[in-house]
Amino acid sequence: MSFFIDKHNRRKSPVALAAFGAALLYLCVFGVLTALLAEPLYRAVRLKSPAATTALHGLIIAAAGTAVCCLLFFLKDKRVAPYGFAGLAVVLCMFYAASLMLSAQARGNMLRLVTMFGLLPVLVGNAVTWPIYLKMKRANPALNHRKTVSEELREAVERERAKKPAASPPPAPKPPEAAAGPGLDVKGPPAFCTEQEEARLLYEDDEETSDD
Structure with a gap:
């Protein structure tokens, strides 16, 4: 039972699992935006330096993807959005670790590829979502308040009691x-x-x- 209930008799929040799922969702969002916007940006936006052009394209894609991912702030648990970008940073570190295991020539190409398409989304996403989350938390301190099991059961009983109509008294027996x-x-x-x-x-x- 302690696997689901903490020492304060509160149900444990599956925020770690939600953050991991959000990180995978962000990975898909940025991958799709990169595939859709890479060619139009290459035709429309060009700078003198190829490195600056690539950085600007990555910044635009990162800003657009972060705007889409911020829709997770509409969830009940506001921590999912910033925790998802923290999980995305962990995924980026995993890609860097996997790149270091390759051969010397493949390692350099893989590191450049991971940095080009992964670093800016992680930096921009964390830089945007964490201030928004902290501001929302300061405005509402009880934002992530978790109720105890007894409070959840009491509220469930009250909801069920409110759904049932008031029972009418039985009719009085008629005299002979x-x-x-x-x-x-x-x-x-x-x-x-x-x-x-x-x-x-x-x-x-x-x-x-x-x-x-």
Whole structure:
């Protein structure tokens, strides 16, 4: 049970898993934008230096991808957006580590490729999302407040109770006279009587029958 509940009796947040998923999503977003914008930017934007041109193209793609990735701030947990870029930095380090395992010639080409397409998105994304997240957290200190299990159960019970309509009281039982209808003479013992009264009424009925 401690795998899901922390020492403060609060349900553990799967923010690490969400951040890893966001990092993979960011990787796909920047990859798609690079494939779509690389050729149009090469035709439209050119500087004197090829390195400066490549850096400017990467900066434009990084800014556009960061704007798209900031849509994750609309999620309930605002930490997913900046944590995703932190995870993207971890992925970039993994690519650098894999590049160092290659041969000397392939290592240089791979390092240039990773730096060209991976470094600027990580730098721009972290530089944009973390200030936004910290500003939102300062404006709302209870932004990432996690409720205890008892509080979550209590709220669930209250929601279920609010969904159910108020139970109407059961109808009162009708007396025998009302059930028989008005104007009808119901002859018989009263609804509540003792055994002696029932015997006396039965004896009186036998006397009336014998007299007739």
